[in-house]
Amino acid sequence: MSRPGFVLEVDERTPALLMHEGEGFRLEKLPLGSRVIYPPESLPGFRDVDAEIRRALDAPLGRPPLRELLFAGMRLTIVFDDLSLPLPPMQTPDVRQRVIEQVLELAAAAGVDDVELIAGNSLHRRMTPAELKRTVGERVYRSFFPDHLKNHDAEDKANLTEIGHTKHGEVVEINRRAAESDLIVYVNITLTAMSGGPKSVSVGLASYRSLKHHHNVHTLRHSKSFNDPPNSAMHHSYNRMAALLAENVNIFQIETTVNNSLFPKQMDFLNKREWEWNLKDQAAFLAVRRANELVPPARRRQIWHRNAAPYGITSVTAGAPEEVHPITLRSVLRQQLTEVNGPSDIGIWGLPYICPYNVNSIMNPILVMSLGLGYFFNLYRNQPIVRPGGVAIFYHPVRNEFQSVHHPSYIDFFEEVLAETTDPVAIETKFEEQFATDPWYIHLYRNSYAYHGVHPLYMWYWGAHALEHLGDVIFVGGDRKTTARMGFRSASSLEDALEMARERVGSSPTITYHHTPPVAMADVR
Amino acid sequence: MNTALEYHRSPGRYFAGRVVTGTKLGGRAAGTVAANLAPLRLADRKAPPLPGPGWTRVRTRLSGICGSDLSLLTGRNSPYLSPLVSFPFVPGHEVVGETLDALDDLPAGTRIVIDPVLGCAPRGMPECRWCAAGQHSRCDNITTGGLSAGIQTGFCTDTGGGWSRQLVAHRSQLHVVPDDLDDARAVLVEPLACAIHAVRRANVPPEATVLVVGVGTVGLLTVLALREFTEAGPIVVIGRYARQRERARELGATEVIESERAMRALRRKTGGFVVKPERGEEFLLGGADVAFDCTSGSGMTLATRAVRAGGTVVMAGMPNAGADLTPVWFRELTVVGGYASGGGDFPDAMGLAGSAPLGGYVDAVYPLHRWAEAVQHATSAGSLGSTKVVFDPRLDR
Numbered sequence: 001m002s003r004p005g006f007v008l009e010v011d012e013r014t015p016a017l018l019m020h021e022g023e024g025f026r027l028e029k030l031p032l033g034s035r036v037i038y039p040p041e042s043l044p045g046f047r048d049v050d051a052e053i054r055r056a057l058d059a060p061l062g063r064p065p066l067r068e069l070l071f072a073g074m075r076l077t078i079v080f081d082d083l084s085l086p087l088p089p090m091q092t093p094d095v096r097q098r099v100i101e102q103v104l105e106l107a108a109a110a111g112v113d114d115v116e117l118i119a120g121n122s123l124h125r126r127m128t129p130a131e132l133k134r135t136v137g138e139r140v141y142r143s144f145f146p147d148h149l150k151n152h153d154a155e156d157k158a159n160l161t162e163i164g165h166t167k168h169g170e171v172v173e174i175n176r177r178a179a180e181s182d183l184i185v186y187v188n189i190t191l192t193a194m195s196g197g198p199k200s201v202s203v204g205l206a207s208y209r210s211l212k213h214h215h216n217v218h219t220l221r222h223s224k225s226f227n228d229p230p231n232s233a234m235h236h237s238y239n240r241m242a243a244l245l246a247e248n249v250n251i252f253q254i255e256t257t258v259n260n261s262l263f264p265k266q267m268d269f270l271n272k273r274e275w276e277w278n279l280k281d282q283a284a285f286l287a288v289r290r291a292n293e294l295v296p297p298a299r300r301r302q303i304w305h306r307n308a309a310p311y312g313i314t315s316v317t318a319g320a321p322e323e324v325h326p327i328t329l330r331s332v333l334r335q336q337l338t339e340v341n342g343p344s345d346i347g348i349w350g351l352p353y354i355c356p357y358n359v360n361s362i363m364n365p366i367l368v369m370s371l372g373l374g375y376f377f378n379l380y381r382n383q384p385i386v387r388p389g390g391v392a393i394f395y396h397p398v399r400n401e402f403q404s405v406h407h408p409s410y411i412d413f414f415e416e417v418l419a420e421t422t423d424p425v426a427i428e429t430k431f432e433e434q435f436a437t438d439p440w441y442i443h444l445y446r447n448s449y450a451y452h453g454v455h456p457l458y459m460w461y462w463g464a465h466a467l468e469h470l471g472d473v474i475f476v477g478g479d480r481k482t483t484a485r486m487g488f489r490s491a492s493s494l495e496d497a498l499e500m501a502r503e504r505v506g507s508s509p510t511i512t513y514h515h516t517p518p519v520a521m522a523d524v525r
Numbered sequence: 526m527n528t529a530l531e532y533h534r535s536p537g538r539y540f541a542g543r544v545v546t547g548t549k550l551g552g553r554a555a556g557t558v559a560a561n562l563a564p565l566r567l568a569d570r571k572a573p574p575l576p577g578p579g580w581t582r583v584r585t586r587l588s589g590i591c592g593s594d595l596s597l598l599t600g601r602n603s604p605y606l607s608p609l610v611s612f613p614f615v616p617g618h619e620v621v622g623e624t625l626d627a628l629d630d631l632p633a634g635t636r637i638v639i640d641p642v643l644g645c646a647p648r649g650m651p652e653c654r655w656c657a658a659g660q661h662s663r664c665d666n667i668t669t670g671g672l673s674a675g676i677q678t679g680f681c682t683d684t685g686g687g688w689s690r691q692l693v694a695h696r697s698q699l700h701v702v703p704d705d706l707d708d709a710r711a712v713l714v715e716p717l718a719c720a721i722h723a724v725r726r727a728n729v730p731p732e733a734t735v736l737v738v739g740v741g742t743v744g745l746l747t748v749l750a751l752r753e754f755t756e757a758g759p760i761v762v763i764g765r766y767a768r769q770r771e772r773a774r775e776l777g778a779t780e781v782i783e784s785e786r787a788m789r790a791l792r793r794k795t796g797g798f799v800v801k802p803e804r805g806e807e808f809l810l811g812g813a814d815v816a817f818d819c820t821s822g823s824g825m826t827l828a829t830r831a832v833r834a835g836g837t838v839v840m841a842g843m844p845n846a847g848a849d850l851t852p853v854w855f856r857e858l859t860v861v862g863g864y865a866s867g868g869g870d871f872p873d874a875m876g877l878a879g880s881a882p883l884g885g886y887v888d889a890v891y892p893l894h895r896w897a898e899a900v901q902h903a904t905s906a907g908s909l910g911s912t913k914v915v916f917d918p919r920l921d922r
Contacts, residue, residue, distance in 0.1 A: 440798045
């Protein structure tokens with residue numbers, strides 16, 4: 001039986017607690033009285049995932065069984081979530097592989113010949129052949145790559161089609177092949193309450209023209225939070241777009257959720273609550289930390305990114321997106337939701353080595369910002385864990401390092417845009433169009449493995465709500481110049497950070513440490 | 526007796542310096558190498574005699590250390606120039622001094638700046654076609670006539686040079702310094718004249734995007750000359766050090782970029798694609814209209830790779846490194862040399878030196894006997910926040 005999430009109050013007996021900080025971690029003693037939000041323990045996964053998939057495909061919600069939707073001569077497009085999910089990547093066989101294989105078996109049995117597989121990568125970078133193979137499995141890869149297993153190309157104007165406009169005038173433009181198919185089967189992993197559902201097709205297969213309606217500062221400032229769809233302007237937009245898609249396109253959604261088992265057995269201490277570490281866990285912590293310090297940086301990064309999570313699959317639901325997604329969300333919240341009594345003056349987060357946009361890559365400073373002020377800050381329902389005007393303290397080295405193949409426009413964004421302004425509105429007004437339409441960035445997005453030119457701006461907007469809400473942001477261990485470029489401050493220790501925070505929150509602030517990963521969503525009353 | 530820094534012929538020391546500074550570590554310690562290996566010595570010799578009528582002795586007030594001098598001392602300059610100098614010579618071609626002898630139209634004691642080029646007039650020869658056209662920097666007679674070989678004062682055994690108490694100069698080389706122009710600004714007139722000359726050689730079209738690579742003295746004065754004498758559009762400057770970049774902005778640079786990521790930053794300004802060869806530096810398909818290499822040649826690679834097809838690259842500083850010329854051929858570039866000055870460049874420089882924001886550019890003044898420190902300082906001027914290092918022989922007792 002998995003124990004629920006809870007909030008610990010630090011007292012004299014509380015040991016030092018684990019903080020992730022990029023490609024490393026530390027133990028930190030928190031001041032007495034600090035609250036620590038722990039997620040529910042990892043739920044058990046299905047013993048027989050394939051059987052669950054079969055069950056879902058045979059008994060979907062709001063649709064006939066999948067086998068009845070497949071027929072000879074049809075155009076079938078299978079779309080799957082790209083490598084930005086889950087985090088960390090799961091151990092193979094990936095659940096998407098398992099789902100796709102069953103879908104293809106049904107399609108083959110029905111005599112379907114015209115099948116395309118598309119990674120729903122939106123404006124993310126293309127997946128490499130190796131990454132595609134890891135996701136869909138060897139069998140599917142060999143059968144379909146390269147002609148019938150592709151990445152979505154949001155800049156291939158000839159292969160985009162306009163579905164129409166929502167009642168708010170939002171243009172919905174998606175991948176032509178998918179739009180003109182008899183059936184889209186979307187294979188999803190919903191890692192947080194932000195993803196899946198109406199977001200899948202309307203974002204994963206969309207163009208910049210469509211995305212700008214919700215990926216903008218105004219919408220993100222009115223998404224409180226973007227992990228709480230009923231209170232998220234972004235999701236309201238997704239819903240409108242999904243409604244329009246539902247009138248025009250036939251979508252069969254297959255959604256899965258995972259538990260909180262992020263780290264393999266050798267690093268099990270990272271999955272556990274600190275006071276429950278046994279001798280083996282303590283030894284493992286010391287050994288891993290020491291080895292981590294000794295290994296050269298490039299090799300360290302490689303090792304971390306090779307980590308494959310031993311997730312258990314906790315739900316598989318298929319059918320009409322609007323009926324599937326509420327079930328999925330319940331499963332997500334069952335794993336992640338923890339009730340918290342009110343906000344505090346200071347919120348603390350340890351930022352891990354991985355976010356959706358640096359899989360097999362470097363977490364550059366802008367991604368650090370979006371992970372902390374975007375994803376982690378927004379892991380709440382009702383209100384943030386920090387009060388308005390409070391202080392956010394993050395742990396991360398925030399090195400000035402970039403992967404020039406994956407993130408070329410990020411480099412320019414950091415060097416030029418942030419040198420001029422860090423105000424999201426000013427950035428959006430002055431720079432978005434240049435970055436979004438720069439021919440070189442478009443060339444690299446389409447032909448190399450680069451995120452779209454506009455992507456760093458979106459990452460900056462991701463933190464727009466937090467930037468408006470918070471009084472100060474401090475990075476413990478952060479590179480001073482790099483954090484200053486982004487408009488933040490750095491401290492060499494927690495004590496120094498708390499001292500710096502005094503000017504905002506006084507000398508006896510209330511503190512909440514949001515102990516994630518694993519993912520914990522705070523239900524702040 | 527004339528206290529002077531004398532550069533004597535020593536192939537061994539020259540090549541030793543060249544080899545050592547050609548290594549990564551040696552390159553970083555170029556100042557130390559120059560101070561210890563360069564065949565330069567402080568000597569007390571007889572002052573150079575007047576070569577003939579129309580010459581005057583000049584007492585040095587200030588004399589600058591130029592990038593070309595540093596290339597000489599580190600062995601990085603090209604052997605191409607070896608027949609164009611005569612040994613031993615006293616370096617120093619950026620000179621503000623006072624005349625010691627009366628000339629027809631110039632009383633003794635006149636404060637002057639020297640145009641160092643030793644063309645036909647100082648050599649007592651009938652004017653070659655270049656000198657006749659006012660382009661004495663192209664003079665063909667620099668190895669003959671009444672003087673030993675020497676492209677300039679500061680490279681000729683007969684004239685002496687600015688790194689001494691006293692040298693000699695011909696009337697044709699002298700430009701009177703106005704009373705309201707102090708020595709610290711006057712010593713910048715010669716390099717400023719060179720910058721104006723290079724800018725004029727480039728024929729910068731109106732609204733052209735101009736790239737200036739390197740913001741030592743040459744680069745900064747090039748920015749100034751571009752703003753004063755052309756209708757250039759955006760001037761993008763690439764410089765390593767913060768103080769230099771700040772100065773470039775003060776002189777009219779539109780954008781200042783650090784050396785790292787320069788190509789990307791330039792791409793954002795001018796458009797185009799960045800392309801990375803398997804070996805060698807990135808380049809732009811696109812880029813600036815005109816690029817000035819104001820380094821000692823190390824910036825040539827960047828300049829040729831950052832200029833658009835059909836663009837122009839101006840070599841404003843004496844080169845001390847080779848460059849892959851493939852971009853010149855492939856992108857049909859025009860490469861223009863800009864050496865010394867000519868025509869009206871000197872008078873224009875004299876006028877501009879008084880009005881331009883050049884205060885504080887001479888921020889290190891050394892006596893001759895501390896030449897080793899001066900050379901080390903000049904070699905690291907950028908990182909030390911300095912622009913121009915000069916000698917003042919009056920400080921030598």
